[in-house]
Amino acid sequence: MKNYDTLLKDLAPRKFGKRGTIWTICLIVIIIAGIIAYIDQVIKGQVVTNMRDYALWGIYISNFVFFVATSFVGSIFVAVLRLTNNEWRTPLVRIAEVITLACIVMAGMTIMIDMGRPDRLLNLFIHARLQSPITWDVIIIPTSIALSFLLLYFPLIPDLAILKNYYKDKKPKLSKWYGKLSLNWKGTKVQKVIQAKSIKIIAIMVIPVGIILQTIDAWLFSTTFRIGWDSTNMGAYFVSGAFVAGVGALIVVVYVIRRVRKLENYITDYHFNKLGKFLGLACLTYFYFNINEYLIPIFNAPVEEDIHLSALISGEYAMLFWFSQMVGLILPMIFVLFKSGRKPLSMFIIGLMVVVGSWWKRYVIVTPTLLHPFLPIEGVPESWHHYFPSMHEWLITIATLAMALLIITIMVRFIPMIPVQKTAEELELLETNKKTES
Amino acid sequence: MEEQDNNAKNSRRNFLKKGIALGGLSATAIAIASFQKDDIEETGEKVKLLSPEGELVEIDKAYVKPAKNLSLPIDSKKIREGIPNRKFVMVIDLAKCKNALKCVSVCNKHHFVTGDNAWLKVHKMQESKDTAPYWMPRTCMHCDQPACVTVCPVDATFKRRDGLVLIDNERCIGCRFCMAACPYSTRVFNWSEPNQGEITMNMDGTEHTSTPEFAGKPSLKGTVDKCDFCPHAIDKGELPHCVTACPNGVFYFGDKYEDTVTNGEESVRLSKLLEDKAGYRLMEELGTQPSVYYLPPTDRLVDFKDGLKNYTEFQSVEKPEQS
Numbered sequence: 001m002k003n004y005d006t007l008l009k010d011l012a013p014r015k016f017g018k019r020g021t022i023w024t025i026c027l028i029v030i031i032i033a034g035i036i037a038y039i040d041q042v043i044k045g046q047v048v049t050n051m052r053d054y055a056l057w058g059i060y061i062s063n064f065v066f067f068v069a070t071s072f073v074g075s076i077f078v079a080v081l082r083l084t085n086n087e088w089r090t091p092l093v094r095i096a097e098v099i100t101l102a103c104i105v106m107a108g109m110t111i112m113i114d115m116g117r118p119d120r121l122l123n124l125f126i127h128a129r130l131q132s133p134i135t136w137d138v139i140i141i142p143t144s145i146a147l148s149f150l151l152l153y154f155p156l157i158p159d160l161a162i163l164k165n166y167y168k169d170k171k172p173k174l175s176k177w178y179g180k181l182s183l184n185w186k187g188t189k190v191q192k193v194i195q196a197k198s199i200k201i202i203a204i205m206v207i208p209v210g211i212i213l214q215t216i217d218a219w220l221f222s223t224t225f226r227i228g229w230d231s232t233n234m235g236a237y238f239v240s241g242a243f244v245a246g247v248g249a250l251i252v253v254v255y256v257i258r259r260v261r262k263l264e265n266y267i268t269d270y271h272f273n274k275l276g277k278f279l280g281l282a283c284l285t286y287f288y289f290n291i292n293e294y295l296i297p298i299f300n301a302p303v304e305e306d307i308h309l310s311a312l313i314s315g316e317y318a319m320l321f322w323f324s325q326m327v328g329l330i331l332p333m334i335f336v337l338f339k340s341g342r343k344p345l346s347m348f349i350i351g352l353m354v355v356v357g358s359w360w361k362r363y364v365i366v367t368p369t370l371l372h373p374f375l376p377i378e379g380v381p382e383s384w385h386h387y388f389p390s391m392h393e394w395l396i397t398i399a400t401l402a403m404a405l406l407i408i409t410i411m412v413r414f415i416p417m418i419p420v421q422k423t424a425e426e427l428e429l430l431e432t433n434k435k436t437e438s
Numbered sequence: 439m440e441e442q443d444n445n446a447k448n449s450r451r452n453f454l455k456k457g458i459a460l461g462g463l464s465a466t467a468i469a470i471a472s473f474q475k476d477d478i479e480e481t482g483e484k485v486k487l488l489s490p491e492g493e494l495v496e497i498d499k500a501y502v503k504p505a506k507n508l509s510l511p512i513d514s515k516k517i518r519e520g521i522p523n524r525k526f527v528m529v530i531d532l533a534k535c536k537n538a539l540k541c542v543s544v545c546n547k548h549h550f551v552t553g554d555n556a557w558l559k560v561h562k563m564q565e566s567k568d569t570a571p572y573w574m575p576r577t578c579m580h581c582d583q584p585a586c587v588t589v590c591p592v593d594a595t596f597k598r599r600d601g602l603v604l605i606d607n608e609r610c611i612g613c614r615f616c617m618a619a620c621p622y623s624t625r626v627f628n629w630s631e632p633n634q635g636e637i638t639m640n641m642d643g644t645e646h647t648s649t650p651e652f653a654g655k656p657s658l659k660g661t662v663d664k665c666d667f668c669p670h671a672i673d674k675g676e677l678p679h680c681v682t683a684c685p686n687g688v689f690y691f692g693d694k695y696e697d698t699v700t701n702g703e704e705s706v707r708l709s710k711l712l713e714d715k716a717g718y719r720l721m722e723e724l725g726t727q728p729s730v731y732y733l734p735p736t737d738r739l740v741d742f743k744d745g746l747k748n749y750t751e752f753q754s755v756e757k758p759e760q761s
Binding site: 044045046047049051052053054056057114115116117120121123124126127128129131132133134135138220223224225226370373374375376377378379380381382384 | 542554555556559560561562563576585588589590591592593594609610611612613614615617618619621622623625626627628629630631659660661662721724750751752753754
């Protein structure tokens with residue numbers, strides 16, 4: 001049995017080493033490059049992108065959809081496993097909550113990057129019209145941000161109190177901050193009851209809000225007349241896709257944090273095995289909706305839809321389409337069937353495949369449809385018939401991804417990635433109570 | 439300024455109310471004044487006019503006077519309301535179109551379109567290998583169930599009671615959802631600062647302010663533009679630029695409530711025209727209820743191939759010569 005002090009020493013956040021510092025600096029440099037590119041875009045207009053009148057949305061939107069999808073891990077992993085009493089989740093939930101918060105915050109930011117007139121952002125509130133799916137997004141994204149924050153913060157409070165004591169002598173300043181943020185947590189019975197109740201309410205709320213968020217995201221597309229978007233399958237298709245992207249991202253981040261913080265004793269093969277099975281379930285669900293989305297329409301697609309589907313399956317977008325289907329869905333689904341596929345390192349590789357595949361999958365959902373309008377594309381320069389992101393778009397998009405990683409990195413630096421108090425309780429180290437009460 | 443606006447609108451109203459004059463008279467706002475014979479001496483010169491009932495009437499020129507202060511004043515601020523009791527429609531006769539592209543160039547000129555984003559396009563259409571090819575001008579459909587208006591989050595694009603779908607470029611946030619929603623690919627975006635030169639300035643050096651009633655003057659960076667059915671021309675009692683510029687009389691413009699449309703040369707009953715020539719609307723099955731009707735390309739007077747010499751797949755605007 002482990003001693004409480006070792007536990008705390010293992011799990012308490014600590015200063016970055018050399019690798020951590022280099023990583024953080026790299027992220028900041030990428031973000032600065034992105035900010036410069038964005039300022040240039042604001043000055044010159046979106047002419048710096050490769051979007052034009054036909055390809056009117058590009059990677060800003062597909063990247064936004066990716067962030068929204070990845071943020072679903074908070075609902076599907078944290079809340080669902082909590083409500084179904086799956087105990088194996090304990091060392092992983094904090095990481096999932098952090099990913100959720102980082103992604104949903106970045107989703108809110110990326111959608112603004114796509115605006116032609118960011119200076120008129122307030123019009124969304126002043127002149128809001130409830131019938132527009134964008135207004136639904138304006139309502140649901142801040143709701144999700146608030147809820148994701150609470151989902152992270154409430155279970156964190158006891159840990160903050162523990163950290164306050166832990167750093168009391170070593171770093172009094174930091175300790176003071178933890179003290180403030182712990183909201184005077186003493187671990188009394190009353191406090192515990194309130195906390196448990198609150199977490200339960202948040203966990204229950206997170207599920208419908210998460211599903212609504214994903215579905216509204218799908219409705220942004222399915223409320224138009226466009227071929228490939230105009231589908232009743234879209235809502236469920238997006239929810240299941242988010243299930244895959246979220247769990248994939250979770251696996252990658254869990255593996256990296258486990259490695260750099262040397263948490264092998266806490267996050268074991270057992271957890272990766274479970275995560276692998278969970279990913280398998282996600283992939284199967286998504287696979288089912290992909291069949292509905294791409295395979296079944298082949299039988300009765302009208303001419304225009306047929307052109308669209310052929311471009312995906314064997315035409316201009318075949319490379320990206322099959323890459324995202326194989327690497328992001330089918331291969332991972334097969335790999336996790338095998339026991340050796342669910343070992344930590346192979347899970348990490350599978351997770352990476354899923355994340356990269358999911359990102360490109362959103363690109364494949366957004367772009368080809370716009371280049372298959374009902375009336376022929378005519379009277380515009382040849383380059384407007386195709387779309388591939390410009391340097392500005394890449395710089396800005398990569399910067400948003402870096403920003404999400406930076407948010408996660410900062411949280412790794414300052415909060416324990418594995419819930420200390422809960423782990424201690426589960427290890428039956430009852431000193432926890434004594435220490436926090438004293 | 440406001441008074442001027444009112445005057446302009448009043449004369450427009452009168453013109454439209456009394457019907458669309460035939461021949462070259464369409465440029466001047468005309469109304470049949472009072473019929474007090476005492477004051478007026480007949481000249482003996484007759485003028486043909488179209489009555490509100492759609493009948494051709496002939497009256498003495500002496501009774502024809504420019505309209506002043508007739509009928510209801512319109513609040514110039516109610517641009518979003520439109521003209522009451524009007525429903526503007528267009529009919530495009532595909533049998534007459536031979537891709538002369540005069541409509542496109544005049545539209546570009548009057549809306550100061552300088553990029554590759556022409557609002558009006560002439561599509562080369564052919565449904566399948568064995569069916570006949572034809573030229574199809576495409577304006578904004580000014581739908582009665584506009585998909586673009588439904589999805590706009592800030593009410594920047596709106597539907598007026600006279601049928602026009604316009605854009606408030608001072609409010610548009612540039613999300614381009616309307617462009618994604620439009621099944622006719624009508625809308626264009628100002629990706630950069632529009633290079634419109636001097637038109638953005640008034641004579642006295644002050645800047646024009648953008649108005650939905652004269653879209654494109656000036657266009658604003660980061661906002662959406664599209665065919666506006668030329669409310670600024672209607673204001674002056676004129677037909678939209680594409681209608682007057684077309685050498686083949688392809689475009690008819692008019693009022694559905696009056697059941698009359700004209701291409702500048704002939705005025706016809708809308709219902710009869712649609713019935714006789716089996717008029718249809720684009721993508722009727724989507725339920726967008728367009729205000730633009732098409733007449734099928736049957737009994738063509740022109741050869742499809744004649745249009746090919748003007749066909750430029752990758753260009754919509756004549757580029758100003760680089761000096």
